[in-house]
Amino acid sequence: MLRFSAPVYVPLISFYSLLSYIAMVWVTWSAAQAIAETIIGSGRLNTRSIDGQLVRLTLRLIAVFVALGIIIEGASRLGLPAYSVLTGLGIGGVAVALAARESLANVMGAFIVMIEKPFRVGHWIRVGDIEGTVEDIGFRSMRLRTFYDSLVTVPSSTILESTVDNMGERRYRQVKTTLALTYDTPPARLSQFIEAVRGLIETHPASLKGTYHVVLHDFGESSLDVLLSFFLDVPDRSSELQQREDILMRILECADRLGVSFAFPTRLIRFAQEDKPDDLAAARTG
Structure with missing residues (x-):
C-alpha cells in the first residue's frame, strides 16, 4: 500500500x-x-x-x-x-x-433557417443569382447542386440576408411564352387557332382550369404575337417538363392542321443606289 x-x-x-x-x-x-x-x-x-x-x-x-x-x-x-x-x-x-464573428453569424443563420424551415433538402431554390437543388444543410453553410451539375456552397449568413425563392414549394407551375405567327395569317384562321389552343389548355389533364390566357397580344417586328400563359398542376420539375412538352407538341399539331405558320425574325433591307456623276450631268443638260 x-x-x-x-x-x-x-x-x-x-x-x-x-x-x-x-x-x-x-x-x-x-x-x-x-x-x-x-x-x-x-x-x-x-x-x-x-x-x-x-x-x-x-x-x-x-x-x-x-x-x-x-x-x-x-x-x-x-x-x-x-x-x-x-x-x-x-x-x-x-x-x-x-x-470568430463570421463563424458565429453563420451558426446563427443556420439556426434561424432550421427554426423557420424556408426550404428542405431536395427543394429547388434561388438565392440571389444562384439556383439549384438543396443537397445539404449544415451549421456553417448550405450546398446547392446547380442545373449544370456544379456544387455551390452558400454561407448561412448569406442565406439569412438574401431573398430565398423556393421554387419547390409552388402549388402550381406557370408556363408563359409567345407564339409568333406570320403576318400573312388571315384573321379568321388566327381566331380559329387561338380558340383551338384555348380548348387544348382547357381539356388537358395537367392544366389548371380557368387561369389560362391565350390572346393576340402584340404586333411584333416580324410576327403576330399570341400570348400563351397557363399553370400546370404537377408535383415536381420532371413532371412539369413532360407536361409542358406534351402541350407544346399538341399546339404544333394544331397549327399544322389549321395551316398556321410560325414566324422567325426577318429584316428587309433596301439599298439606295447612288447616281453616278455622268448620269447627273446628262440629266442637267437634258
Missing part, C-alpha cells in the same frame, strides 16, 4: 479530480451526439435534413450548458471561486466571439 505525504497527496487528488471532471465533460458531449443520432435514426429523418440538424443543434446546446455546470462545480471543488470561473468564461467567450 502506497502512502503519500500531504504535500504530494493533495496535488494528486486535485489532479485526479480534474481528470474526472474533464472525463465527465467529454462523456456529456459524446452522449449528446449519440442521443441525437439515435433520435434521427429512429425517426427516419434524413441525416442532412433541417430536422436532423435541428436535433443535433438542440442536444449540443444542452450538452454545452451541462458541461458549463460541470466545469463550474469542478472549479468550486478544486477551490476556485465560481464567480472567477464565470468571469473567465465570459471574457473568453467575448474574445472568441470577436475573433
Whole structure:
C-alpha cells in the first residue's frame, strides 16, 4: 500500500479530480451526439435534413450548458471561486466571439433557417443569382447542386440576408411564352387557332382550369404575337417538363392542321443606289 505525504497527496487528488471532471465533460458531449443520432435514426429523418440538424443543434446546446455546470462545480471543488470561473468564461467567450464573428453569424443563420424551415433538402431554390437543388444543410453553410451539375456552397449568413425563392414549394407551375405567327395569317384562321389552343389548355389533364390566357397580344417586328400563359398542376420539375412538352407538341399539331405558320425574325433591307456623276450631268443638260 502506497502512502503519500500531504504535500504530494493533495496535488494528486486535485489532479485526479480534474481528470474526472474533464472525463465527465467529454462523456456529456459524446452522449449528446449519440442521443441525437439515435433520435434521427429512429425517426427516419434524413441525416442532412433541417430536422436532423435541428436535433443535433438542440442536444449540443444542452450538452454545452451541462458541461458549463460541470466545469463550474469542478472549479468550486478544486477551490476556485465560481464567480472567477464565470468571469473567465465570459471574457473568453467575448474574445472568441470577436475573433470568430463570421463563424458565429453563420451558426446563427443556420439556426434561424432550421427554426423557420424556408426550404428542405431536395427543394429547388434561388438565392440571389444562384439556383439549384438543396443537397445539404449544415451549421456553417448550405450546398446547392446547380442545373449544370456544379456544387455551390452558400454561407448561412448569406442565406439569412438574401431573398430565398423556393421554387419547390409552388402549388402550381406557370408556363408563359409567345407564339409568333406570320403576318400573312388571315384573321379568321388566327381566331380559329387561338380558340383551338384555348380548348387544348382547357381539356388537358395537367392544366389548371380557368387561369389560362391565350390572346393576340402584340404586333411584333416580324410576327403576330399570341400570348400563351397557363399553370400546370404537377408535383415536381420532371413532371412539369413532360407536361409542358406534351402541350407544346399538341399546339404544333394544331397549327399544322389549321395551316398556321410560325414566324422567325426577318429584316428587309433596301439599298439606295447612288447616281453616278455622268448620269447627273446628262440629266442637267437634258
